[in-house]
Structures are given as structure tokens and as C-alpha cells.
Amino acid sequence: MRAIGLVVSAAWLCVACGGGGGGGLSDGVGNIGGGVCSPANQRGFVFDTMQDWYLFQAQLPGNVGPNSATTPEALLDLLITPARDAGLDRNFSNLTTITQDDAFFGEGRFPGFGFGFRVLDGTLRITQVIPNSPADAATFRRGDRIVAVDGQPVNSASELSQLLSAVELDASVDFDNERLVGEGFDPYSVTVTKDVVQTVPVPLHTVFDASAGAIGYLDFRSFIGTAIEGQPGSGATLDDAFADFVAANVATLIVDLRFNGGGLLRVAEELANLIAGVPAADEVLYGVRFNDARSNNDEDVPFTPIPNLSINPALVIFITTSGTASASELVINSLGPHVQTEVVGSPTFGKPVGQSAFDLDACDLRLRPVTFQFVNALGEGDFFDGLPVTTGCAVDDDLSRPLGDEQESMLEAALNYARNGDCAVGPSPAPAVMPARVRPDAPAGHAPRYLGVH
Numbered sequence: 001m002r003a004i005g006l007v008v009s010a011a012w013l014c015v016a017c018g019g020g021g022g023g024g025l026s027d028g029v030g031n032i033g034g035g036v037c038s039p040a041n042q043r044g045f046v047f048d049t050m051q052d053w054y055l056f057q058a059q060l061p062g063n064v065g066p067n068s069a070t071t072p073e074a075l076l077d078l079l080i081t082p083a084r085d086a087g088l089d090r091n092f093s094n095l096t097t098i099t100q101d102d103a104f105f106g107e108g109r110f111p112g113f114g115f116g117f118r119v120l121d122g123t124l125r126i127t128q129v130i131p132n133s134p135a136d137a138a139t140f141r142r143g144d145r146i147v148a149v150d151g152q153p154v155n156s157a158s159e160l161s162q163l164l165s166a167v168e169l170d171a172s173v174d175f176d177n178e179r180l181v182g183e184g185f186d187p188y189s190v191t192v193t194k195d196v197v198q199t200v201p202v203p204l205h206t207v208f209d210a211s212a213g214a215i216g217y218l219d220f221r222s223f224i225g226t227a228i229e230g231q232p233g234s235g236a237t238l239d240d241a242f243a244d245f246v247a248a249n250v251a252t253l254i255v256d257l258r259f260n261g262g263g264l265l266r267v268a269e270e271l272a273n274l275i276a277g278v279p280a281a282d283e284v285l286y287g288v289r290f291n292d293a294r295s296n297n298d299e300d301v302p303f304t305p306i307p308n309l310s311i312n313p314a315l316v317i318f319i320t321t322s323g324t325a326s327a328s329e330l331v332i333n334s335l336g337p338h339v340q341t342e343v344v345g346s347p348t349f350g351k352p353v354g355q356s357a358f359d360l361d362a363c364d365l366r367l368r369p370v371t372f373q374f375v376n377a378l379g380e381g382d383f384f385d386g387l388p389v390t391t392g393c394a395v396d397d398d399l400s401r402p403l404g405d406e407q408e409s410m411l412e413a414a415l416n417y418a419r420n421g422d423c424a425v426g427p428s429p430a431p432a433v434m435p436a437r438v439r440p441d442a443p444a445g446h447a448p449r450y451l452g453v454h
Contacts (some may be wrong), residue, residue: 037363042072045360046095046367047364053371054093055353057291059083072365079434083370087384092351093369098359101366105264108199108234109225111169113192115140116259119157125399126177128221128259132233133197138175138190143399145178145185167194180400200234201227204404205241207248208415215418216241216250216311217411219273219403223263223327228270238267242274242309250311252418255331256319258345258397258410262326265354269301272331277305278312280338284377286330288354294371303338317342322386323395325349330374332387338378344393344414344423347386393423 007128041369047066054060059082069075083089088289103109114133117126124146129135146154150173154160167173172193208222216240220227226234232250245253272285280303281357287300307345318332320343329348335341355368375381398409406412 008162016151016273020117030296037360037365039071040066040115041359042363042365043067043069045358045365046075047079049092049358049367050284050369051078051290053294053356053358053369053385054079055291055370055372056083057086057145057293059086068440072367076367082223089226089353089370090351092353092355092382093367096366097364097369098281098361098366099364101357101368104199104224106225107231108201108224109196111194113164113173113194113360114197117146117157119161120399124154124157124160127397127399128403129177130197131200131203131235134192134195138192140177140190140192141179142402143180146175147178147187148176150174151176169194169196176262197241198225198231198233199224202236202238205236205244206404207250208406210248213419214250215247215415216245216248216253216268217256217404218253219256221259221261223267223271225264225267227267239276239306242306246309251313252309252315252317253313254317254411254414254418256403256411257328257332257390258319258321259323260325261323261330261349262328262351265327265330268327268330270306272334273304273306274310275313275316275331276335276339277303277310281305283338286334287375287379289375289381290372297372299316303327313339315340315418317344319410319414320345320348320387320389322346322349326351326354329383329387333374333380333383334376336380341388342390342393342417344417345389345410346399347388348383351387352381352383390423393417395423
């Protein structure tokens with residue numbers, strides 16, 4: 001078996017989490033030709049590709065072969081177990097279908113309900129609702145509690161995730177929820193039908209303090225193709241947002257990545273170039289590093305300004321959580337050597353590696369093994385424990401307020417830093433320009449898995 005037409009290009013690389021904190025794909029792939037779709041061929045495809053391209057070659061077990069498992073999924077699990085145990089491949093390498101991956105990373109479409117959730121104070125709370133999704137139509141709101149599904153009480157995020165994943169497309173589910181009203185919660189019940197959800201990568205962008213020292217705010221949810229190309233129902237593009245930031249003479253930019261688990265490298269490049277393409281033109285944006293046998297594919301990608309859209313900020317502030325992963329981390333890590341970069345919220349997930357996509361066409365099977373690590377211009381990229389927050393800027397997500405609300409805790413802290421160099425609540429004097437600093441290369445603390453959108 002051989003991969004056809006594999007060249008180093010951001011087009012066929014992905015920097016998303018797979019099984020860890022999001023999904024991932026590329027624009028192009030290595031194709032393994034036609035042939036019979038047999039279990040043996042699928043296992044051989046997985047084994048041969050991993051032996052050739054897997055980044056963590058030293059971690060591949062020597063006692064595992066193509067016939068060590070009965071399914072390609074079980075074989076892949078055996079192959080990545082040592083790297084997973086070492087904290088290097090936390091189920092990032094994964095198998096999926098070509099059809100599903102193309103639908104999501106090209107068009108931002110996936111079967112689901114359209115809301116995210118997490119546990120807060122022992123209860124399941126809705127963190128985000130995708131515009132025009134079934135959950136949005138059912139009036140789900142950020143901050144609502146989920147009490148029961150089809151009359152069955154749910155008490156953990158994993159339990160709810162399993163219940164929702166098992167629901168078939170077009171099937172309906174009864175939710176018993178509670179909504180925060182004043183200082184209490186009012187119950188409500190609603191029926192929601194699972195449907196194909198259109199992801200909205202840029203649901204909100206705005207400008208604060210437009211009269212003096214304009215501060216741009218970008219809520220960015222996913223590094224998918226529609227963030228650049230657009231599509232009916234997918235909302236504004238990154239270019240739309242930055243055209244408004246240019247018009248407002250934005251000097252400080254806040255990028256909200258609290259729910260962004262990664263995606264395509266070409267979209268990460270677009271965002272980085274929109275932010276720092278002017279001050280860092282022709283300097284190294286990021287580098288990709290493959291295993292020793294594939295090191296001829298290593299590449300350094302330069303910053304390239306985007307005419308009439310790239311800004312020249314004095315300060316960039318990222319809002320992050322443990323759900324901030326992969327392509328999001330690449331952008332944060334890559335900007336550090338070139339522009340003052342601060343982080344508000346909590347440490348990121350910790351995924352400084354990415355996947356290439358390999359297809360077994362006859363089976364509609366796509367293997368996305370971890371094949372490369374990304375580094376910034378200083379060679380920094382070993383943040384498997386996540387990128388740290390700026391000192392004094394550790395803040396929790398405030399589910400009592402909508403995203404974009406100036407009094408929502410994370411955004412409020414970011415605005416305070418933009419205005420006076422301190423995340424703490426206090427007076428807001430004229431915008432301050434702080435001296436540039438370089439991000440430390442050894443963040444501490446393990447970032448736990450963050451459940452995504454269903």
C-alpha cells in the first residue's frame with residue numbers, strides 16, 4: 001500500500017483533537033487505491049500507515065502486528081496504547097469515515113442537537129448553543145441546567161454524551177431542563193429532534209471602546225473551511241470580522257477560543273495572518289516536524305499579510321479553557337514571539353501535534369494518525385500539559401451571562417487587561433501598551449478533557 005501525492009502542505013494536515021478535545025481533517029489526503037474492503041485489508045492499511053507515518057515511532061509496540069486484533073479500530077487502539085500511556089497521543093489518532101469528515105471540516109455539518117455542556121457545581125449546564133440548531137429552536141440557552149433526558153435523570157457529562165450519541169438522526173428526545181431566573185431556576189420541558197447541524201464558526205464579533213483605543217472581540221468556535229469560504233447558514237467569515245476591525249482601527253484584539261477544539265491548518269494560518277501578518281511579515285509563523293524517516297517533509301511556514309484585512313495590534317488577548325485545543329493552541333503559541341500575547345481563563349488542552357489524513361477508498365475509511373508536531377519561531381512546542389494563563393488572569397466561565405456580555409467574567413477580565421494591564425475588576429483608564437514578552441516554553445499543569453458539542 002502507498003499514499004499517493006503526499007506533499008508537505010497545510011492543505012492535507014490537520015491540527016485538531018480527534019478523540020481528545022475536538023475533531024480534525026485536512027483539505028486533501030493520501031489515498032490508498034480501490035480494492036476489496038475486507039477486515040484484513042483495513043487492518044493492513046492501519047498497520048502499514050502507522051509504521052510509516054506515526055510521529056511517535058519509538059512508542060509503537062513491537063509485539064503488535066496486523067492480525068493482533070479483529071477490527072481496525074481495535075488494532076489502532078493497541079498501536080497507540082504506549083504513546084497514550086506516556087501522555088503523548090490521548091486518542092488523537094483515530095479512524096472515521098471519509099463522508100463524515102468531509103461533511104464537517106469542509107462544510108461544518110454534523111448530526112446532532114447543537115449545544116455544548118459541562119458539569120458545574122454538580123449539575124449539567126449548557127455552555128453554548130449553535131445558532132439555528134435544533135437546540136436553538138427549542139429555546140435552549142447558555143446556563144440552563146439539564147436534569148433528565150426522556151425521563152431518565154442524568155448526572156454526569158459522560159452519561160449525557162453517551163445518551164445523545166446513541167440517538168439516531170431524525171429521532172426526538174424529551175429534555176427536562178431548568179433556567180436561571182433571578183437567583184433561582186425555573187423548570188421547563190421541550191422535545192428536540194436530532195438533525196444535521198450547521199456549525200457557525202464566527203457567531204459574534206464586535207468592537208468595544210470604539211471612540212478611543214478600539215478593542216476588537218472575536219468569538220471563534222472552529223477552524224473549519226466555512227470560516228474562510230462561508231456558506232449559507234454559517235454566519236460571518238473571519239475576513240468579514242477583520243474588515244470591521246480594520247475599519248474601527250482596532251489596536252487590541254480579544255479572541256475567544258474557550259470552545260474551540262481545533263481544525264484545519266489553512267484556517268489557523270488565515271487567523272494568524274489576519275492578526276499578525278503585518279508586524280511579522282515573512283517571519284516564521286509555525287513549523288511542522290515529522291518523524292525521522294519522514295523529516296524531508298518538515299517545513300517552516302511564514303507569516304503573510306492579507307491585503308486590507310490584516311491588523312497591526314499592540315496586544316492580543318486569548319480567552320481559553322481546557323476545551324481550547326490544537327489549532328487554537330498553534331495560533332496562540334505562534335503569535336507569542338511576534339506580538340504581545342496574553343491568555344485569560346484557564347490552561348488550554350495541550351495538543352502540540354497534528355494529524356495527516358489517509359483514505360482507504362473502498363471502505364469509506366479515513367485514518368488520521370498523529371504525524372507531526374508544530375513549533376513556533378523559537379522552536380517551542382512541547383506543551384502537552386497545555387498553555388498557561390497570564391499571571392493574575394485565571395478566570396472561570398460565567399454561565400450566568402451570554403457570550404459577548406461585557407460583564408461575563410472571562411470577557412470582563414480580558415477587557416480589564418486591555419484597558420489597564422490587569423485582569424482584576426477595577427477602574428478603566430486609557431488603554432495601556434505593555435512591553436512585549438515571550439511566552440514560557442514549559443507550561444505546568446495537566447488540562448483535563450473537555451466535552452464538545454452534541
